[in-house]
Structure formats: structure tokens, C-alpha cells
Amino acid sequence: MKVGSALRAAVRGQMLAFTTLVCSITLSVFTVVSIALIPVGIGIVTTPFMVDALRKYATYRRQLAFRWGGVRIAQPYRPLPPDPRGGFAGHVERCSLLLKDPATWRDLLWLQVDMTAGCVTAILPPGLLAEGLFGYVLASGVWEPIYDADGTYWYAFIPVDSQTTAFLAAGLGTIWIAISLAFGPAMLRGHFLLTRAFLAPTPQMSLSQRVEQLTVTRHDALDTSAAELRRIERDLHDGAQARLVAMGMSLGTIEALIEKDPAKAKELLAAARADSAEALAELRDLVRGIHPPVLAERGLGDAVRALALRMPLPVEVEVELPGRAEEPVESAAYFAISEALTNAAKHSGAERVWLDVTYADGALRIAVTDNGRGGADIAAGSGLRGLERRLGAFDGVLAVNSPVGGPTMVTMEIPCALPVRADAASARKA
Template sequence: MATDYGQGYGHVMGADVEDRWGHGDQGGYGDHSGYGDHGGYGSQPGGGRGEGRLSRLPAALRAPLEGRTWREFLYVMLSFPISIIGFVFAVTMLSVGVGLLVTFIGIPVLALGLASLRGFGSLERMRARTLLGVDVKDPHPLQPRGGGFMAWMGAMLKSGVSWRHVVYAVIHMPWAIFSFVVTTLFWTYGWAMLTYPLWFWLFPMYGGQDGIQLYGDDGHRIYLDNPFEIGLTAATGLLVTLATPWIIRALTTVDRVLVFGLLGPSRLVSRVVELESDRGVVVDTAAADLRRIERDLHDGAQARLVALAMDLGLAKEKLTEDPEAAARMVDEAHGEVKVALQELRDLARGIHPAVLTDRGLDAALSSLSARCTVPVDVEVDLPARPAAAIEGIAYFTVSELLQNVSKHSGAGRASVDVWQVEGRLMLQVSDDGRGGADVSGGSGLAGLAERLDAVDGILVVESPLGGPTVITAELPWRG
């Protein structure tokens, strides 16, 4: 570190069950699992050689060169002017609108201002999607009660989404300025110090100085000008440069939270839409069940009973003429009655088994496992019975999964575990089969997942090729 005592100033760098619960024949085991040669690993389309070489570096070293870092840096740089414009517009709109509320003019001013800020929110969501990778859905459109400008103004002023856009415009401006200052400071000084060995010659050649001045007064100046100090400066710059991407990511995390929390759809509205969708699933399922019951009765028991009535009529006519033939026909009718009764029992079991109503899940699942083609261990540990509807869903869920085990898994043994955790009913069906179960569109597991989702349930499938398969279902207790 050189000391110069010259004059002047230096430079400072200053089954039924299958039909009811998603068609068990499409159970999703075997070759259609999606875990084969078309998996998500290997070469990715669109990846260049440079990107592949960059990915071999440790994350800490490649972060300053990654596209994500530069996109986030661009987001912070753009946020500075955009946030100021949004802040000024929001404050001006509120001030003018509130000030004019004593007249009628203030109401349309506020409504138009809120509509403009919703457009501003669309720009911010687009920036977040493009530069931050935040997939924020657009809020639900206004639904004015009636037509005309007055109805639109009322809906705009009552919309919580509109006022959340105002809050975003107001609070995002100071944060954007802070992020801009911090990012610019670290980014500029980091790269400047890192590259100092490449351009330190500029000062003695063109500035008449020995290097970067750290201190100076009328008779005393300190510069960075010897190899050790230059190397130390570059090393410090390297550390700052490597740390800057992570600082930028921490800053943009707050931006992600603000965009997601203030510019996205309302949680209440999203919940209403979700419930409406779930209600549609439930209605469709109920309609499908009614059609199935009607079809089974028409094609099964009803047809047998019609044939039985005809056979008994013929037997009655032959009773006096040919008693032996009549006896044979009555015997055949007796057999048809047994078959019809069995079909009705199966149909009733597919609607709601009596053992489930009378004795609960433990007995019902034990009876169900006894009909499985592989040995099944059943363990039910529940402090009480859940709601009847949830109990029925749990039964048919296990029934569907055991049907899949029987038909598609090739397992030698399976198990069913049921327990309660924090107000949730947990079901787990596992087997030692070939694995490869897949919750994809069109499979029985996909249909089952939709039906569980309709009652706020969750289906999780873990089924690597070669097994074992563990499928866990979570349902609300509601007991």
C-alpha cells in the first residue's frame, strides 16, 4: 500500500367397486407406468453445450453466470422506475379520488384508478412470470350485479383484489428502491474489484495516480498499487461477486411473496372456485353411480327375475300335464333365484356394505381383504368412527386399491393400515409387486385421486419399477 505525500487531490473510487371408483381395470401397474426410457432424466431439449459445461461447476461458482441471476438482476433494475410510477399514480389517484368524494366525481375517479392499478398488476405478474419464474394466476374478473357503468363502479370499489393492488403499489416502491441500491452496490463493486488487475493501469497512465485511492488529504494519500494489494482486492471482489447472486435471490424472494400475496387471486375466491369444481365432480360421480345402478338392475337382477317369472308361468301350465317337466323347471327357477339374490347382494355391497354400517371400517376392510386374490394384512387403529360419508369413501378407496393389487401388481402379499393423525383419516395400502403404478390421466388411480380431492383428500403414490408400491390416502375426519 503506497503512501504519496505530494500535492493535489487523488481520484477516489468513491368391479362394482371398480365402476364406482374409477375403473379398476385401468389400474396403472406394469409397462404403462411412465418410469421407463422416457423418464425425466438425461439430455434436455434446448440445452446448449455451454450450459452443460456450466452445470458441472459448483452452485456457488456458477451462480454469477447463470441466466437466473441475470434475469433477477434485470427484474430489480426494472422495479426501480416501474415502482416509482406505480406509487406516484396510486397516491395521486387516492388523493384526488378521496378529495373529490364530497362530489360525485370522486367515485368514478377512484374506480378508474383501481382499474388502472389492476392493469399495472397484470404488468407486474407478467414480469414476475418472465424474470422470476413465479406462476401467479390472474385474479378472477369482476362480476358486476347488473349492467352499466354504475354496476361496474360498485363492483370495482367493493373488490378486495383492487385494493390489494393499491397496497402493492404503495409498499413495493420503498422495497424496490432498497433492492435497487443494494443490488447495484454489490454488483458494481464486486465486479469492479474482481477485474481491477485488468484495468488498474488506467490510473497511472491516464490519471496520474498510483491506483485506487483509499484515503487522501492535503499532504497524505493512500493507494492500492502493489501486487499484493491488487491480488487482495481481486480476491475480495471475487467473494463479493459470488455472494451477490444469493443476495439478489434473497431480495427477489420478498418480491415473489408480494406478487403472490397481493396480485394473485383471493384465497377466499379461489376456495369458492375449488369447491364449485369439487361439487361438480361429486355431482358427476353421483350421476354415474345412479346410471351404473340402473344398468346393473336392468341387465342383471331385473332380467333374471323376468326370465324367472316366465319359467314359473310355463311350469304352472305343465304342472297337470307333465309334473316331472314342471318340477325340473321349478328347480331351474330356484337356481335363478339364488343367482339373482347374489347379484342383488353384490349390488348392495357396491352401494354401501351392511357390515360397514353395522361394525365399522375394521370389520368391513377385513371382509374386503378376504376377497382379495393375495394375502392381505389389515390393521385399523382408530379411536372412534369417522363421519359416515368419510367412512364410505375410505372403504371404497381401499377396495379400489386392492382390486388393482389383485389384477395388476403381481404381488405375493399386501397390507392395509388405517389410523388417525391430527383430525385426518390416513389410509395406506402397500404391496410387494412389480411397481410402476402411475397417477396419469385416464387411469383408475387418476379417477380415485379426483374423487378424494372432491372431499379435500389427497392421494400419494410411491411405486418405483420393481416395487414395492405404497399408496397413501389422506381424508378429513369430520367425525
């Protein structure tokens, strides 16, 4: 297993070394030349394209760092306006925004490091392996024609001019191979750590991104709260309030008729009783829409099971939670699940839905999967956008995987802390 991982590190190091020499040098030269041509106008048009290409290349290298080395590298880029102006003015605006972003200049600095130190750290695993094998090649007799053509051949610090020194070269080659096999993956990871040092956001950039994110989520939370208040006001005005007003008018009429026409008064009294029952039911539904009693009393697991029973299509529910989250988190998760299930019932054409709620790595994870027609897209759906904003207030994330033809999987993750119950902890230990 170790030999296999070392050989993979050698092959990947060779690929990375080639990439750094070709792509990093090419992008560095063209991007710098494009920026230098901004004063004459040509660079205003070409620079956005070059910076976009540079960012795609840097993103690709971030993905390689995670897949090959397990090194996560966040993206530090500032968001760009969704609809920049067209024409030359649009190029000027986009070029200005890109050059004002500190991440652009860090990417350029990384290219210089990548084509030098990055190339060296990438080539070490395959280079040591190849150099070690060449030591054996020398010992097999190849040293003689080399010596006859050019004289003494220096293999590292060993002058190879006889079979004895060739065997010494083979011994040193064994050391190189051993180092490559033992430390090749670590050396490749060192390459990715060097990449992270230049491509990851600085603390100042992370703080700026965090402030921008909190500003957006604050506005979203205020908008959502205002929308909820308007909904409650509308539901009260159109539902329970109207019924209570009608009931009050009916009681006034009953008071006038109770002596003149007791039969009619009795009929109106029955209607008023029915109105009061319907108003009470509407108030209960309204309260359930604000914060379901089952959620407050029994937690998220039982609340989503009760929610699934009210869905117009079958919902299979799996909940594995070691405890209860804070009330705002539970409420956000409940209504996010409710909206996802409602979307699946209304728009997916599915016959069945699967709901999984788990907790791992400090986050509440929710997956809603249906066997519908697929094609769901966050950018195209206002419902999914609203769901994303609801989760964003808690630093949550939403991911949608919905190929045309289905199935559709909506995954939600909300960072939170869940106290572990004693029985769950003892079960894990057992």
C-alpha cells in the same frame, strides 16, 4: 461451477435491477393514479386493467423467484366471478372486488419495496463485481487522467492519488470480486426472499383461502356422493331389481303350472335361473363400481392392472408404491384412473395408453398418457371437471397437457401418507 453460478447471479441481478426501476416504478405510478381517479369515474374503468397488469407482473416475478432462486411464492388472490356483468356496472363490480382483495394492496406495497430495497439487493452481485473490476482499471493507469481532471478520486475509502493507492484500490477490488463470486447467488436469493415476504399470502389470507377451498370441496363431495347414490339407485332399479321382479313373477307362474304343465314349468324355471344369474352378475358389477373387491384385497397396483386389462385399447402399467394408502385415497385414485382411461378410450382416438403410478414427496402421483389427437381441455370437458372435483375432495390437483395433435398427458397428485414396507426400505438402503 461456483464461478459460473456467481456470474449468472450477477447477470440476473442486473436484469432484475433494471426491471425494478422501470416496471415497478411505472406500474406503481399508473396504478396509484388510476385509483386516485376513481371518484371522478375514470379510475373505475382503468383500475381493473391496471390491477390485472400488476398481478401479471407479480406472477411473473414469482415465477422468476422459483426459476432463479428456488423460492416458491404462492398466489394469494381471491377468485373473481367467471361472468361479471357487462358495461359500466361490470367495471364497477370488478373494481370493487379487486380493491376489496387484501392482495391488491400488498402488491402495491411490494412495488414500493421492490423499487427501493429490492433494487439494492438485486444490484449488489453485479455492482460488487463491476466495482472490483474498476479497481483493476484504476491500477492500470486510468487513475492519472482522473486525478489530473478532478483531483483525488475516492475508491470506497481509499483516496487514489498515486500508483501506490491505485494498487490498494485493486486490492480492495479483489475483495469486492471475491465477495460477489462467493455470495452473489445468496444475495440474489435474499432479493427473492424479500419478494416472498410481500407477495406470499399472510397466515390470515392462507386461512381464508383454505376455508373457501374446503367449502367448495365439501359441496363437490356432497354433490358427488348424491350423484353416486342416484346412479346406484338407477342401476338397481333398471337392472337387478327388474330381473328379480321378473324372476318372482316367473316363480309364481311356475308354481301354478308345476302340476298342470310340467314341461312349461321346467322351461320357465330355466329362464328364472338365467335371470338370477344375470341379476347376480349385475349386482357384482354394481359392487365393483362402488368399491372393487380387488382394490380392497390387493391394493391400488393390482386393481389398476386388472382395470387396464378390461380397457378396449392396450394400456401399459407401471406401479411403484412403497405401501398402501388409506382406503378413501385408494378408492379416489382408482376411480380417477378409471375415468381418465375411459376418457382416453372414448375421446382421444389413441392406439395406446401409458399409466404410471408412483409415490414421492408425500403425494401419490398418477400420469395417464395417450398418443391420441390431443386438444383436451379441463374448461371444456365435463369429464375432466368431474375428475378435478373428485381429487379436490382430497386436496388433490389435476393437470392436463394436451396440445393439438397429441400426445395427451393427464397428471394427478393426491397428498397422502404411505407406510413403507420393510422390503422396500431395505432395497433403498442397499
